[in-house]
Amino acid sequence: MNLAYFKKEWKEYSRNWKSSLLMLLLPLFIFPVSIALPVTMLTMDKEETPFYFKWEGEENTNVTSLLTQHQFQQITKDEQEDILLQGNANDSVTIHFNSNKKESRYALEAIEQLFINQQMASLTTQIIDLGEQPEQMLQVQVKDQHQPSDTGLEIATYFVPMGILLMVVLGGIVHGSATVSGEKDRNTIQTSLLLPLSRSQIILIKYLVTVITNILTVISSYTGIVLAFIIITKFTDKVTFDFTSKQMLMSMYVAFLACFLYSAIHVCLSILAKDLKEVQTFSTIIGMLLLFIALGLGNLLVDKAWLIWLPIANQAFLLSQIFHEPIALLSLIIYTISTLSITIGVVYLMITLFKKERFAFKQ
Amino acid sequence: MKLKRWRESNYSMAIIKLHHVTKCYGDTKAVNDISLTIHQGEVYGLLGENGAGKTTLLRIITGLIEPTDGTYTINGGEIKPKSIEAKRYLGFVTTDARPLPDLTVQENLALFGSFFYKDKIQLHSRIQEIISDLELQPHINKRVDVLSTGNKQKVAIARVLIGDPEILILDEPMNGLDVSTQQKIRQLIIQLKEQGKTIVFTSHNMNEIAELTERIGVIQKGSLIFEGAIQHLTYEQRVPFLEGLLVDGGDQQ
Ligand SMILES: Nc1ncnc2c1ncn2[C@@H]1O[C@H](COP(=O)(O)OP(=O)(O)OP(=O)(O)O)[C@@H](O)[C@H]1O
Numbered sequence: 001m002n003l004a005y006f007k008k009e010w011k012e013y014s015r016n017w018k019s020s021l022l023m024l025l026l027p028l029f030i031f032p033v034s035i036a037l038p039v040t041m042l043t044m045d046k047e048e049t050p051f052y053f054k055w056e057g058e059e060n061t062n063v064t065s066l067l068t069q070h071q072f073q074q075i076t077k078d079e080q081e082d083i084l085l086q087g088n089a090n091d092s093v094t095i096h097f098n099s100n101k102k103e104s105r106y107a108l109e110a111i112e113q114l115f116i117n118q119q120m121a122s123l124t125t126q127i128i129d130l131g132e133q134p135e136q137m138l139q140v141q142v143k144d145q146h147q148p149s150d151t152g153l154e155i156a157t158y159f160v161p162m163g164i165l166l167m168v169v170l171g172g173i174v175h176g177s178a179t180v181s182g183e184k185d186r187n188t189i190q191t192s193l194l195l196p197l198s199r200s201q202i203i204l205i206k207y208l209v210t211v212i213t214n215i216l217t218v219i220s221s222y223t224g225i226v227l228a229f230i231i232i233t234k235f236t237d238k239v240t241f242d243f244t245s246k247q248m249l250m251s252m253y254v255a256f257l258a259c260f261l262y263s264a265i266h267v268c269l270s271i272l273a274k275d276l277k278e279v280q281t282f283s284t285i286i287g288m289l290l291l292f293i294a295l296g297l298g299n300l301l302v303d304k305a306w307l308i309w310l311p312i313a314n315q316a317f318l319l320s321q322i323f324h325e326p327i328a329l330l331s332l333i334i335y336t337i338s339t340l341s342i343t344i345g346v347v348y349l350m351i352t353l354f355k356k357e358r359f360a361f362k363q
Numbered sequence: 364m365k366l367k368r369w370r371e372s373n374y375s376m377a378i379i380k381l382h383h384v385t386k387c388y389g390d391t392k393a394v395n396d397i398s399l400t401i402h403q404g405e406v407y408g409l410l411g412e413n414g415a416g417k418t419t420l421l422r423i424i425t426g427l428i429e430p431t432d433g434t435y436t437i438n439g440g441e442i443k444p445k446s447i448e449a450k451r452y453l454g455f456v457t458t459d460a461r462p463l464p465d466l467t468v469q470e471n472l473a474l475f476g477s478f479f480y481k482d483k484i485q486l487h488s489r490i491q492e493i494i495s496d497l498e499l500q501p502h503i504n505k506r507v508d509v510l511s512t513g514n515k516q517k518v519a520i521a522r523v524l525i526g527d528p529e530i531l532i533l534d535e536p537m538n539g540l541d542v543s544t545q546q547k548i549r550q551l552i553i554q555l556k557e558q559g560k561t562i563v564f565t566s567h568n569m570n571e572i573a574e575l576t577e578r579i580g581v582i583q584k585g586s587l588i589f590e591g592a593i594q595h596l597t598y599e600q601r602v603p604f605l606e607g608l609l610v611d612g613g614d615q616q
């Protein structure tokens with residue numbers, strides 16, 4: 001590790017401050033806009049239309065007053081209700097909903113959320129689905145209901161992994177693809193090659209700087225996400241985020257490891273391309289392809305367990321699952337091992353390519 | 364008598380020795396079976412028309428590219444070609460190895476100097492020395508990007524001089540320089556020779572080479588067609604470079 005060359009790479013990177021700054025500031029805007037805007041809009045929308053409920057039998061006044069204080073309207077006539085409540089005794093209520101109907105499902109979610117927020121845990125709730133499987137009866141203990149069932153939260157956990165992946169890929173393209181081809185363009189690659197350093201040292205330092213800048217972009221992305229959550233909770237109390245810092249760290253770990261792989265891929269492309277123009281095409285096409293493959297395979301992973309061996313699929317899967325549910329440690333270990341070994345392979349290829357005069361020069 | 368013997372013994376010491384070196388690019392033989400010897404402490408000139416293979420030959424010597432065939436030694440085999448040690452030993456000025464355009468002259472020199480000097484004060488005085496030698500003071504804090512072609516060339520030379528290499532390899536060093544700066548570079552070459560450095564440089568210009576070198580090699584289409592003192596060049600061998608002076612005079616890339 002040669003500090004002087006590291007400084008050279010770093011200076012050149014920071015001298016190119018427009019693109020560097022953009023890659024640091026962009027996520028701070030992109031995430032609040034792409035997460036906070038739809039979430040806030042959707043939850044506002046939800047507030048406007050009331051849910052209609054009917055009582056059958058003995059009425060529980062506590063529940064009725066709680067519901068009518070919020071977005072529920074009691075109806076008694078022969079109007080179509082969204083949800084039907086049935087009181088049998090003082091502390092028990094049966095909820096009939098229809099899973100085939102969107103409003104009915106949302107009404108149930110809203111009631112559950114209200115019960116959780118008001119800590120009406122002592123209330124025994126029985127939920128009966130009149131839709132798909134009417135005969136099935138679900139006994140739901142209200143206090144165990146702790147899954148992110150908010151529409152807003154679902155959107156957030158959908159956008160977060162996509163956004164993070166996008167920034168990892170974009171970071172690889174922006175920081176990695178110019179590192180050698182840019183020097184070919186500026187006629188400074190031979191200046192580097194003539195320095196008293198081995199070629200593997202030169203390319204490894206270039207790779208290291210790419211990884212660091214890529215990780216900085218990802219850190220900025222997480223800052224943007226946190227910013228988005230802060231904005232959302234400012235504007236609406238309908239959405240609660242119960243992401244733990246452990247989940248946050250875990251997803252950062254997955255993203256950082258991905259940075260090592262994507263950076264290596266784009267540095268390789270940078271060596272293979274004869275100039276900046278060529279690498280732009282290479283890097284954009286391959287970067288976008290990898291992104292789509294990752295997102296596609298990540299969705300398939302739930303059904304096809306063998307895909308877990310592919311780090312690109314696994315990283316998308318892990319990023320999207322981390323906020324939803326506890327993920328299997330095995331999956332994380334497999335991801336770590338497969339990503340590291342493929343990265344080492346690509347880095348080895350990178351060094352081999354850079355030693356070939358055909359690629360190290362502008363021809 | 365004593366001095367003469369010293370010079371002779373010094374001269375017989377081959378610092379670069381090429382042995383049947385060939386470099387092919389597809390079907391073109393950029394360098395075709397060249398064997399030559401460069402002695403320690405001499406100024407050696409390589410003369411050749413455009414595309415003769417001069418730059419290719421120098422790239423092989425400096426380890427940037429591998430010969431397709433043949434071998435070469437540096438300092439009698441003491442220094443392994445392409446090694447880090449060789450990169451310290453050889454300084455290569457070429458239009459294809461530009462100083463970093465986004466950094467200032469000072470930053471460029473400090474950066475490249477830091478590979479050779481661990482001590483900041485020593486490095487600083489070395490930079491000052493070179494800058495005053497090449498009269499770069501007015502431009503020291505300008506980005507290399509904005510400098511004129513000639514001043515860029517001066518920075519490229521300064522960048523190589525900072526490492527104080529034993530062998531200086533200059534590929535068309537006068538490229539883009541005005542007459543008075545060319546004179547400066549000539550003086551610099553003489554000065555470096557007096558310090559005992561070995562200098563190899565290329566040119567299309569006979570006059571430029573005649574003034575500085577004791578021995579020259581003439582390359583034509585990849586082959587070495589002449590080696591020896593410039594006075595021994597036959598008229599036929601001179602012709603391309605006399606006429607070439609007029610035709611290629613403005614050739615600057
Ligand atoms: N990387 C390469 N790929 C293919 N051909 C090359 C390459 N480098 C050089 N050549 C060819 O090798 C020959 C010698 O080129 P070279 O640059 O060594 O000439 P030169 O003597 O330095 O010319 P000039 O005086 O114009 O600088 C040319 O015909 C050139 O086209």
Ligand SMILES: [Mg+2]
Nearest residue numbers: 417418419534
């Ligand atoms: Mg040349």
